Amino acid sequence: MVVSDNDKGVSRIYEIKHIQEIDDRQTVHLIDIEKNKLVEYKFGHINSRNVIYRGESTTYKDVKYLNVEEYLKQL
Numbered sequence: 001m002v003v004s005d006n007d008k009g010v011s012r013i014y015e016i017k018h019i020q021e022i023d024d025r026q027t028v029h030l031i032d033i034e035k036n037k038l039v040e041y042k043f044g045h046i047n048s049r050n051v052i053y054r055g056e057s058t059t060y061k062d063v064k065y066l067n068v069e070e071y072l073k074q075l
Contacts, residue, residue, distance in 0.1 A: 002043050009044035020055040027051065027063050 004011040013036075017026055029035055030049040040046055050064045057067045 002039055004043035006044070010047045011039060011043035011045070012048040012050060013039060013046055014050045014052055017051055017053040019053060022051075022053075022055065022058070022060050022065055024061075026053070027061070030063060 001014040001016065002011050003014070013030055015026055015030055027049070030051070036046055048064065049062065050066055052066050052068050052071050054068055055065060057070055058065050
C-alpha cells in the first residue's frame with residue numbers, strides 16, 4: 001500500500017501481514033531498490049517504510065512495525 005502527500009511530494013509505503021512475529025521476509029518489497037524507484041517516480045520521496053501486523057509496535061532495521069489495532073485507532 002502507498003499513501004502519498006502530493007503537496008509535499010512524499011509517500012509512505014506499507015506491507016500488511018496477518019502474523020505477530022517480525023521476519024526479514026516481510027520487508028522484501030519495502031526495501032527492493034527497483035520497486036522503490038518506481039514508487040518514488042510516481043508518488044514522491046519515500047519517507048516511511050512500514051509493516052502493519054498483529055505484534056507490538058516497534059522499529060527494526062529502519063522499518064516501522066505498527067500494531068494493526070493501534071494503527072486503525074489513529075486513523
